Amino acid sequence: MTAQTAAKPTAIPQTPFLPQAKPESLGLSTLRLQRMSDAFKREIDKGTLPGATVLVARRGQIGWFEALGRQSPAAAAPMAGNSIFRIFSMTKPIVSVGIMMLIEDGHFLLGDPVAKFIPEFAGQKVGVENNGKLDLVPLRRQMTIQDLLRHTSGITYDHTGNGLVQQLYQQSRLRSRKISNAEHAALVASMPLMSQPGAEWNYSRSTDILGRVIEVVSGKSLSAFLTERILAPLQMAETAFHTGEENAGRLAEPFPTDPWTGDKVQFFNMLEKPVMESGGGGLLSTTMDYARFSQMLLGGGTLDGNRIIGRKTLDLMASDHLGPGVRVDSPLMPAGHGFGLGFAVRTARGMAPFPGSVGQYFWSGMAGTFFWVDPVEDLFAVFMMQGPGQREYIRNMLRNGVYAALE
Template identity: 55%
Template sequence: MAELGFASPAEVGLCPVRLQRMLSILQADIDSGRLPGAVVLVARRGKVALFESLGQRDPAVAGAMRRDAIFRIYSMTKPVVSVAVMMLMEQGKLLLSDPVARFLPEFLNQKVAVERHGRLELEEASRPATVQDLLRHTAGLTYEFLGSAEVQQQYAKQKMGSRERSNADFSRVLASLPLMYQPGSVWEYSRATDVLGRLVEVVSGKSLGEYLRQHIFIPLGMRETGFAVAEADHARIAEPFAHDPDGGVPLRLLEPRRSTAMESGGGGLLSTAMDYARFLQFMRNRGELDGVRLLGPHTVDFMTSDHLGTIPVTDDVLPAGYGFGLGFAVRRAAGISSAPGSAGLYYWGGIAGTTFFVDPVEDLYAVLMIQAPNQRDHYRPLFRTLVYAALLD
């Protein structure tokens, strides 16, 4: 498997001085004790122009961050699982218009929770949730940490974030709970991609981890990506500060050193900056890498188009100026958003701080790997702003 090619920044229309300024800004935050460490990768025109590691891999032990450090990427798992679903679609094994219950019968006859006069009532779903609804987060599901509504409290009581139940058991428990919204009525960030992980298992006949390994990771040369880290590689795992430097509520990060019953399609993968860059180059190539094609070009275009239209968005997880495709947030216009970017840009990130974006107009993609959960809302737009500041043409 060929490695991604490298070029100097100037060769691909990036300013080396401005890229260095980005590294200096991150290094200053490392020196001040706000950020433990980072791995930064910026690529344009199919070539990696910047690939650097900064700071510490683990603040609790001595040792510099490595470019091959392994990060908990959390929701950056979602685009990968969405690609798996679209591969199954291209094989004729499912349609996006199929009801979820066709594959997961526990989702038959779902009820929607409605609060009336201070009481929770259940009403019939106006239509079944579809595979497309799961991919674009319009299936009526939610996340327990996004609020304190009755349905979210039920998610919390049932410990829907637990990794100690199998994907099959997760799906059955989630399906037994009421929906937060009518399917197709709103965009609500949710556990939908965890459901897609179970759907992949049922349709393919393989565990999610095995399907991803055989059909995505091996073909794309993503040798360092999976749901657990082998013991020989434990010394490469990036860690956060033990105590949050901004005084925020500490988040207990997943333990990557052991396998768990649940392989979370919504947030369970571990990866490296270069492995994820290979995935992004595959996407930028519209479904192909090193002569290996996993998706048709038009399928990639379809995934990275807006699938919301006029469907309203419930919260600020999806920023102004963006719609949502099939696994990715998609920029609708060059303006509106407070961060720079072209119409058609797509991106996502993980709750521990990792983030990426792909800009087809500029033939540009970039990955920032950090383990700083409570600082993520600062570093995502900062990283994007500094990368775009380095564009020269």
């Protein structure tokens, strides 16, 4: 670790640190990790991003944890190990684990129709574009819980394209943080699907719908369920849908305009409690909190003697659920990868333009947060920043740097 390392046991009193060790004792090269760190410092000096944290762990121990640059471009405070970030879609793996816990508890099956829990989905149609108009055609089969988990539901996002169905999303109140999860699900159900369930991989609001399923089945709010079953057992005390005023000095913020495109960057206020608890993208977290979640995954579903999810259930989640029968045409899905139940999964040694291992799984957030778990190397990494336009570039730098450090 370097002099700028923020990982001191007193930095985050609410969140226990994972054990730490010298990189070499974990089969990691300090010299090469330092080179990776230097590369991020160069990007910060160039004005690519305000600051970042990077954590690399192997064999159950942290080998590298560093905070670089500034927490916010508008203030002088340095980035810290306990800075708080909007993790956006890194909410999805947590909610997906929650759904699978309910399946383990016997509340429903992966193949159950979504309409069993949210009746509004029973009457959906598929919107087929025809000469600038939408033809509504019947479903060939019902959308299932598995479809929601693997993004083959036919649901979409308003920002992943500009088709006629996506335009309907754009004109609706779906982006509002002032509607409930129930209202959000009913709105999605009132609109046509992009494709037949099971036919295509479309990144989507599916995990928001899973959040609503959790509420219906558990009888609790999504935040209450996640806290009781996942966050509290893992001691992820800093992970929630908003944070208090006492933490205002710990919030990581982006540049107001993207340094590469000049586009305005505007994210939600982390101090404001939303009505909608977005299972697809609403959580805030810290680097160490998400590291504890990642270590639980790498540990086969357990951390500190607490089993969160069954070993074989997690194995199912981290397997490809698309196969050759599902059409995938998205820049969000790298070559040589498929998608499991909440994560992208590497299926080929080659093809992707970055190193890794077959069987590793990951996901990320639109503001730049990123994590992956590599069971082959007994390794995980967590990276946090708030730089949306630079996320893919920086993520691949991180992958290159971490894998270069393996001895």
